[in-house]
Amino acid sequence: MTTVELNNKDNADRAPDHERPSLHFLRPSSDTLKVPTCNTVIDLGTLTHNDLIDKVYAMAQELFPSWANQKEDLSIHRISGALTNAVFFVDARGKRRLLRVYGVGVDQLVDREKELAWLARLGRLNLGPRLLAIFGNGRFEEYVDSVTLNHHDIRDPATSQQIAQCLARQHAIIQIYPQPSSDPTLEIWKNVDKWYGLVKQLLPTLKQQHPDWAPLLDIYNFDRLGGEIERSKRILSSVKSPVVFGHNDLQYGNILKRDDTGALVLVDFEYAGYNTRGYDLANHFIEWRYDYHGAQPAAMTEPFPTPDEQLRFIQSYIDTNDTNATSAEEIRMEMQVWLGATHVGWGLWGLIQASQSQIDFDYFYYSMERLDAFRDELAKWNLD
Incomplete structure (x- = not known):
């Protein structure tokens, strides 16, 4: 039942293959989840907007080292309309990715490991946006220039x-x-x-x-x-x-x-x-x-x-x-x-x-x- 409104499409980026994240973090099930991973948790209930930028920039340095050279390169825009997740556009140096922070308590409803495995498979089959990285309570996805x-x-x-x-x-x-x-x-x-x-x-x-x-x-x-x-x-x-x-x-x-x-x-x-x-x-x-x-x-x-x-x-x-x-x-x-x-x-x-x-x-x-x-x-x- 989640909904996401995609708008404000300037400077969109589809992350070409040669610019995809390096694979320096691998999950044990690497046949299905060959994406960079970190354990950072984003608490949207306590973070100010500037704190959120600091947190996301630190993650970007770890997960996508060549994406943002400095914190000032990064801008974050929250998308309204999600019923179970908070969804953001994250832009840096002309490239856009989708940031999804899982809602409180949603893991009681969703098998997150299974979801991530399927996201990786569907992305490889070109049947959905690619999974780019995962962190403690969310993930980065490929941005699709769309409505x-x-x-x-x-x-x-x-x-x-x-x-x-x-x-x-x-x-x-x-x-x-x-x-x-x-x-x-x-x-x-x-x-x-x-x-x-x-x-x-x-x-x-x-x-x-x-x-x-x-x-x-x-x-x-x-x-x-x-x-x-x-x-x-x-x-x-x-x-x-x-x-x-x-x-x-x-x-x-x-x-x-x-x-x-x-x-x-x-x-x-x-x-x-x-x-x-x-x-x-x-x-x-x-x-x-x-x-x-x-x-x-x-x-x-x-x-x-x-x-x-x-x-x-x-x-x-x-x-x-x-x-x-x-x-x-x-x-x-x-x-x-x-x-x-x-x-x-x-x-x-x-x-x-x-x-x-x-x-x-x-x-x-x-x-x-x-x-x-x-x-x-x-x-x-x-x-x-």
Whole structure:
């Protein structure tokens, strides 16, 4: 659900190969993370802007020795709009890189080592910005001279088809990096099981910190939710939907449009991993319902894509991956079955964020609306 607004594109830099960082820091898993590393931690809660420049300059000297000769070479501009991270443009001597500082508590939600490994792989496949360096609580990424899509853009027919093509190419990565047979569990259920356990632990704290939330949390009945999750797993285990390498958070703020070619680039792979095709399609279509920069950013105020819009997207997906064995209508029906799983995952995620995030976003409303939507979807499958 992270969003990044890319603007102020002057003096952009795509870091040509010969200017990429030296490899003087290597992680043990160097086959996937051959990037410079340091242990610096940036505490945005205590640093002034000048302190931040000092900190970033010191890191730049360690990670990118030839980037900035002196502190005065460096300028930092914070980008508004991130829901789980703080994102900055860092410019030095005509070259720009993206600095991402992880949000407080987000590591409870994200497997950071796995995310970094996938970022490195996707960058090598030219399917996302390259990972340039990592530090104690963040990373540097390649800057892509681009603009971020908005909630209107994803409804544009031509743009929607471009998104489908990008998603199809990412899903096909499973042919290069197949799901390990030793770990067949889908990403959605790994997350739901972990997040459900965290939510159960956090409920007393949430009720104490926000007494006005307590009645709604009690009425929802999270003990009952555990059984409903297991029922949903049983239902979906019988649905045929191929496992792919999913983005799992494909909302408009995670899609860039390049200035030079107009091509789209998917970014923010915090939640990427092995899921079904139906899940990733369902997740993207639900994101049509949000305007994260509107008057009610936490609410599903926008219309769900119409059947024709869904079929147009899916047909472009099929044409890209040459999925001739399945019709667009069959994939559309497959997607609909996975809507509930999408809702319950993000609903639990939202409650965890509500307990700890300092970002101005109504995570509690967001969470309860998604969890209610999960029950609405589950009610359509009256199998018990």
